[in-house]
Amino acid sequence: MPLTPEQLADIDASRQNPQPTLRAVAPGMEQHLYTAQPVLDHGFVRVIDYMGDDAAIVQAARVSYGAGTKKARDDSGLIRYLMRHWHSTPFEMCEIKLHVKLPVFVARQWIRHRTANVNEYSARYSILDREFYIPAPEHLAAQSTVNNQGRGEVLQGAEAARVLEVLKADSARAYDHYEEMLSQEGQAGLARELARMNLPANVYTQWYWKVDLHNLFHFLRLRADAHAQFEIRVYAEAIAEMVKDWVPAAYGAFEDYRMGGVNLSGKAVEVLKRRLAGETVTQEASGMSKGEWREFEGVFG
Amino acid sequence: MPLTPEQLADIDASRQNPQPTLRAVAPGMEQHLYTAQPVLDHGFVRVIDYMGDDAAIVQAARVSYGAGTKKARDDSGLIRYLMRHWHSTPFEMCEIKLHVKLPVFVARQWIRHRTANVNEYSARYSILDREFYIPAPEHLAAQSTVNNQGRGEVLQGAEAARVLEVLKADSARAYDHYEEMLSQEGQAGLARELARMNLPANVYTQWYWKVDLHNLFHFLRLRADAHAQFEIRVYAEAIAEMVKDWVPAAYGAFEDYRMGGVNLSGKAVEVLKRRLAGETVTQEASGMSKGEWREFEGVFG
Amino acid sequence: MPLTPEQLADIDASRQNPQPTLRAVAPGMEQHLYTAQPVLDHGFVRVIDYMGDDAAIVQAARVSYGAGTKKARDDSGLIRYLMRHWHSTPFEMCEIKLHVKLPVFVARQWIRHRTANVNEYSARYSILDREFYIPAPEHLAAQSTVNNQGRGEVLQGAEAARVLEVLKADSARAYDHYEEMLSQEGQAGLARELARMNLPANVYTQWYWKVDLHNLFHFLRLRADAHAQFEIRVYAEAIAEMVKDWVPAAYGAFEDYRMGGVNLSGKAVEVLKRRLAGETVTQEASGMSKGEWREFEGVFG
Amino acid sequence: MPLTPEQLADIDASRQNPQPTLRAVAPGMEQHLYTAQPVLDHGFVRVIDYMGDDAAIVQAARVSYGAGTKKARDDSGLIRYLMRHWHSTPFEMCEIKLHVKLPVFVARQWIRHRTANVNEYSARYSILDREFYIPAPEHLAAQSTVNNQGRGEVLQGAEAARVLEVLKADSARAYDHYEEMLSQEGQAGLARELARMNLPANVYTQWYWKVDLHNLFHFLRLRADAHAQFEIRVYAEAIAEMVKDWVPAAYGAFEDYRMGGVNLSGKAVEVLKRRLAGETVTQEASGMSKGEWREFEGVFG
Incomplete structure (x- = not known):
């Protein structure tokens, strides 16, 4: 059980006092605030704060005076365009702050993403809890x-x-x-x-982690990927679910262009063109290495 | 006049629709949201969004589960401690997003602060307005x-x-x-x-600029300083006034330790010790260069 | 003429005094050191220093004790693997320092690449030269x-x-x-x-610019691209020629996977699979927007 | 014993083949290249590569065409000025690449310095050695x-x-x-x-770590400090010795202004002024907290 009754009471208290704000509010994200989403046997992810929403991405891209058009369809088209052409700065205009509890060996992979702010629980200052990750069978x-x-x-x-x-x-x-x-x-x-x-290294630690949406997408692309170690992937997947509720248009574009997308080399493009023209191309004739060819066939058969 | 009636109407509209949120709200900052604070002859600064408050700094430093103690006095003491000992990461847990209109030569100095997110109005895509900075006499x-x-x-x-x-x-x-x-x-x-x-270079441009509080303080220390060029200093001063309303405890610590503080070299410390012991120390005997001595005397006489 | 006789003499002097070093030396880069490669009407790029070579990328990837295998073929295969799988950190282990003279409006685009070190000629401190970019007809x-x-x-x-x-x-x-x-x-x-x-904005400025190879590749991908503005593209192309001589294996991988490569969305992958299976797919049936379809057809017909 | 005979042979081989280069060469650093400086019971630091020297800092600050004046005295004065006034960009023009072997709990502190490039030995890919840090009595x-x-x-x-x-x-x-x-x-x-x-966490890992001189100084200021944990301080001290041989003027300025220097708050400056004027000031009258006063008295008595 990751949280004590006291901690759960703190979280409940935090959730019972809505206050008015003039800032952009993402209703899908408000529902996640403070609650702990369990991950692994003792870990969790919970949203502490967020800045911006889909409209904020569009507003920044246009350097606009008001809150932007409220036509979600137009916003979505522009967001897809920005994602497709690697215009990353508008996505940097959204920010999220998470509280994460995670095993140290996962934390060591995670921290390699440098473009983020981190406050970790200090084992110089405090005593760690008796909590260790033991894999499910x-x-x-x-x-x-x-x-x-x-x-x-x-x-x-x-x-x-x-x-x-x-x-x-x-x-x-x-x-x-x-x-x-x-x-x-x-x-x-x-x-x-x-x-x-x-x-x-399977002892649990915890930290506050704050990152902008562009860098979060980069994290998700690498860590929610099938090649990522399972123990970090489950954290990435839990975060992805929250992001989907926070900025649905941006997440949709990310899913199509990054998670579901493919990077082709110049050689691979040539092979596809030849195959589309009816030619049969072998690995030897492709100019690709065996490993590369295997990955290519993994996608296109 | 920096804003058109249409733009002012957009801003008014943005300010007339408070919504409930569970996030940390800084009342002092809500009053600034969206309104344009005039700077120079055609420029302005306006807050588009913010994340966190004084309590959020403390909460992150403690990696805590709840919203932190609500004893402002304790928070303030911890914040001063963090500032004094260069524990910068808790300050990175607050974030601000500004819309700034500024002359290009000011923008060129500003952009040298790399740890920030920027979306600038594109003069490849759009036509710039007929607005130029002409200094007051x-x-x-x-x-x-x-x-x-x-x-x-x-x-x-x-x-x-x-x-x-x-x-x-x-x-x-x-x-x-x-x-x-x-x-x-x-x-x-x-x-x-x-x-x-x-x-x-005196033509006006504009951008969205997003930065965390630690890096904003670094910007303010350099740009609100008496040695900064006047035309960027007035922007830094306008922002400082907003920050004071947003995170008063953190701003107070910043003012005391950074803006009002002094960095002494080892040599300067030695001179001060000798002077406190009653000795008269000359520049020649100080080991400092003339320029350094002049700066030292500028502070301590 | 970008350089005075005095400056050319300084450069000649810098080139006439080889000294022994134990560090990795890239012969292809030594030939470029200090000489100014002309760009536009008054601009130039010249290499001031570099760190590492192709073998250094491999050595870092392996965290090895010695200088790495000297089998260039193996190195090249590993480098291609690293590039294909976005293992960017080994490429960060090479670094280059350039002296660039460029029009201010180009400098303003360039500086948006934040992960680099810059020292610009100060027009607060010094007087700029009478040199302006006037486009060739x-x-x-x-x-x-x-x-x-x-x-x-x-x-x-x-x-x-x-x-x-x-x-x-x-x-x-x-x-x-x-x-x-x-x-x-x-x-x-x-x-x-x-x-x-x-x-x-067409007046020339100059700066020292230092960047690691991973971030330089990112710069080149965006700025040597056909959609980049001509006036920055020519700088990117001049730099690309130098990089090709410096780290030929890494540059080759970059050319194949990044410059000559294509990012496909999940939708585009589906269309290609259907076309490879003999189906004719229209834009309407593709799920892509018109703009996206146009870009897709631009590659695959 | 940190290195095997095979590794020592690799290092010897790397040191036996000096090659001519036109780049800036720092003789003080050449002597350190590749050799392993032992730290703790099984760790070490060794320099793999470096870029620049004291003259390169001056050259970048001046955006100069040649290699800079060769008057070391002038360079040193300018370097002290740059350090005193926090002009950090010229120091960023030097770069160092280290191979470090260190316990995991030290690595976890070290990695918090984000502005650096890292390649760590992968325990997903390889098997770690049987080497653990056991403190000396x-x-x-x-x-x-x-x-x-x-x-x-x-x-x-x-x-x-x-x-x-x-x-x-x-x-x-x-x-x-x-x-x-x-x-x-x-x-x-x-x-x-x-x-x-x-x-x-006392098992040893190793990595290649590359950082610019400005950020290295920041690392050294925090980690060679008396308050840093002993086990990371010894690494910082070993690196500091190498930096002293590499860029003696810059290191001298760093030592005086950063390591031997003191940051005073506005309140502390006031107390010093009053004491210099002959007044006796108590903690209560100083406006400082007890902790702050203790630190202040620790310096000035």
């Missing part, structure tokens, strides 16, 4: 035999049981020792900034 | 004789008149020619992306 | 009738002559007045920071 | 009783022994289990991207 997978940085089949039987047992026991022991080293009962007590180093 | 200053990049006394009499006349006439002629070159009456009409190059 | 184009931010046919006859005459005369007059306002002969002399505002 | 400190995020006295006797024993045993066990889970002997073998989550 269906996510306990073997090393992929074809992809050096991916996973393959789900582990079975005794091996799965052994792995789960090891992860649980080592986490528990590491946390017991963390507490023992910190303890000031009958001893000085190790500094928190040192004791934390005994904790494994 | 009291701001028409001679080159400084002591500072290579500053201004000195105000120009007087015939020289002042000549300069004003030149600036006005050249601006008017440049715009006339701009229109003539663009015209499609009886001719093809020059491309907008080319015609614009005839316009001088 | 074949680049003096009319406004495009189909593209709001583009140019169409070349201007002809009397209109072309009138435009050239206006640009030349207004530039000359603006500079005469700039000098007169600055003059301290028999008058105080206007501050440089004010006088500069009389100069039009 | 003199660095095994208790939690500070006055500073929530700092350490106090060194642990003694049985407590110290217990802690060391726990850290060693847990590290060893975690790595044993990591290997067992990965093993494909008689089982499928857990995916590397999952197995790594069992490793504690």
Whole structure:
């Protein structure tokens, strides 16, 4: 259970006091504010604040004086145009602030997205909770035999049981020792900034993360992708659902041009043209490497 | 007059429709929303949107679940601590979006602050207005004789008149020619992306500019400083007034530690210690250069 | 003539003193160092420094201890893989520093690429030279009738002559007045920071610009593109030629995947699949807008 | 021992092949290239490449055509001026690329400096080495009783022994289990991207890290500071020694204005002025909080 009754009460309190504002309000996002969307076994994502909506993207693109046309259809067409032609600055005019609880090894991938603001819970200053990510059995997978940085089949039987047992026991022991080293009962007590180093990478941390919509889309494209590690992908997917409610037109364009889209090399374009003209093209004749050809066939058969 | 009746009507419309939100609301900032604060002869600054308030800084610093304590005094103490120790990330958790109208030569200084989002009115796509910055007589200053990049006394009499006349006439002629070159009456009409190059640097442009509070403070420290060029300083000062109403505690800390503060070198600290101990220290004995000593004496006499 | 004999002598001196280094050396880039590649009528690009080469990209991707394999073929395959899968960080491990002289209206587009380091010649501190961009007759184009931010046919006859005459005369007059306002002969002399505002956007400025290879590729993709304004495109093309000599494998991958590549939307992928399966698909049935369909047909017919 | 004989041979090979270059060469830095400076028990820092030197800072500040004056004294004065007045862009014109081996909990602090380029060894793709940071006895400190995020006295006797024993045993066990889970002997073998989550934060990772001199100084100011955690401070100190040899004038200015300097609030300036005028000022009369006053007295007595 990621949240204590006290924390849930804090969230409820935050949700019970609507105030009037003159700013752009996205009704789809108001419903998400503060509530925690569970992810993995102890993690969550919750929206703390947001700035802008679909109309704000259009308004910025036009550097306009008013709130923009209220014709959603026109806005949507312009937004698709902006997305298609990589006009990224209007999307930067929307911003979102999230509170995320996540395992440290996921946090280490996440933080590589540099164009964002972060405040992380400090393990120099505070004591971390006893919460560790233990994969559900269906996510306990073997090393992929074809992809050096991916996973393959789900582990079975005794091996799965052994792995789960090891992860649980080592986490528990590491946390017991963390507490023992910190303890000031009958001893000085190790500094928190040192004791934390005994904790494994599946321990949970949390942070406030603030990012603009353009950079968030970039994050989602890489992390909601099928090649992303499952444990970060589920966070990206949870965020994507919120973004869909926040800026539906922008999200629609993103889905079509980025998530559902494909980048073709010049060589791939040539092959497609030849195939459209009725020619049969082999990998050897394509100029592509085997890996590239496999990816190409993965899309176009 | 910076705004047309139509634009003013758009702004009025934007201000007449408060909507409920669960987000943090800064009452001091709501009053500024959308209205144009005049700057220079045709320019303005207006707030389009904002995210967060003083409590949001504290909430992020604590990675807290609720909206934070509502004891403004505690918040203020923590905010001063964060500012004093250069903990910049909590300040990054507030964001502001401005619509600014400004002369091109001011825009060129402004854009050097890279950590911000910008959408500028496109002179490739649209035709610029006939609006040029002509300094008020009291701001028409001679080159400084002591500072290579500053201004000195105000120009007087015939020289002042000549300069004003030149600036006005050249601006008017440049715009006339701009229109003539663009015209499609009886001719093809020059491309907008080319015609614009005839316009001088005092022509007005406009943009949407979005920045987080930490980077805004950095902008204000450099641009509201006495050494900044007057024409950008007045924009910084107009923005500072808004920030004071938005996040009063953070602005107070900024004023004390950054705007009213001083950076001392190790050498300057040594001199101060010796002077506090009753010693008289000369520039020669200080280890400082003449310029540095002059700046030091400018503060401590 | 962009450079004075004195400047050329400085450049020659810089080129006559090779020194030994243990760092990665790119012979193709050494030949470009310091020499000025002319662009437009008074502009230039010249390489001041560079860091890394193709092998450095591979070395960083592998976080290796030595200088990497010296098998150029393997390196090239890995580089193509990195480019194809948007692994951008290894490309960030190469860096280039350029000295560029360019018209102000080009500089204003250029500076929008924020992830770079810039030192611009200061017109607050120094006096600008009497150099203005005047388009060659074949680049003096009319406004495009189909593209709001583009140019169409070349201007002809009397209109072309009138435009050239206006640009030349207004530039000359603006500079005469700039000098007169600055003059301290028999008058105080206007501050440089004010006088500069009389100069039009075709005046030349110059800067040092430093950027990593990943961000440079992003710049080149947008600015060497057929839709970029001609006056910035020629700079991008001049830089692209240098990059080709510096990191030939990386540039080759960039050319194939970015410059010669195409981004397809999910809808476009569907249309291609249906066409490959023998179906005839119309715009109406494609789900694409007319503009999008036109762009799609521009590639695949 | 941080490096294998094979790695040392790679490094030797890299150092035995000087090549001529026309670029700026910093002799003080050439001597450091590639060699590994040991830090902590298994870590190191080594310079892979660098761009620029003291003269390059001056050259960029002047946007000059040649290599700049060769009068080191003038350069040094200008560099001090630039540092004093926060003209940061010329310092951004130097760049350094490092290979660093460091414990994960140090890497997590380090990565918060966003304005840098990073390539980290991938534990999704590769298997980490059996190397863990175990503090030397003199660095095994208790939690500070006055500073929530700092350490106090060194642990003694049985407590110290217990802690060391726990850290060693847990590290060893975690790595044993990591290997067992990965093993494909008689089982499928857990995916590397999952197995790594069992490793504690004192395991070593490594990366290539590239940063400009301005941002490196910012890193050093925060991380070579007495309040930084010891385990990152030793890395900052090792880097500082290299920077001193690379750009001695810039480093000297940094040392005086940043490392040895002090930021005073407006209130602190007032107190100093009153004390210089002979007045005795108490904390109550200073307007400062107790914490602030303590810091102030820490400098000026």
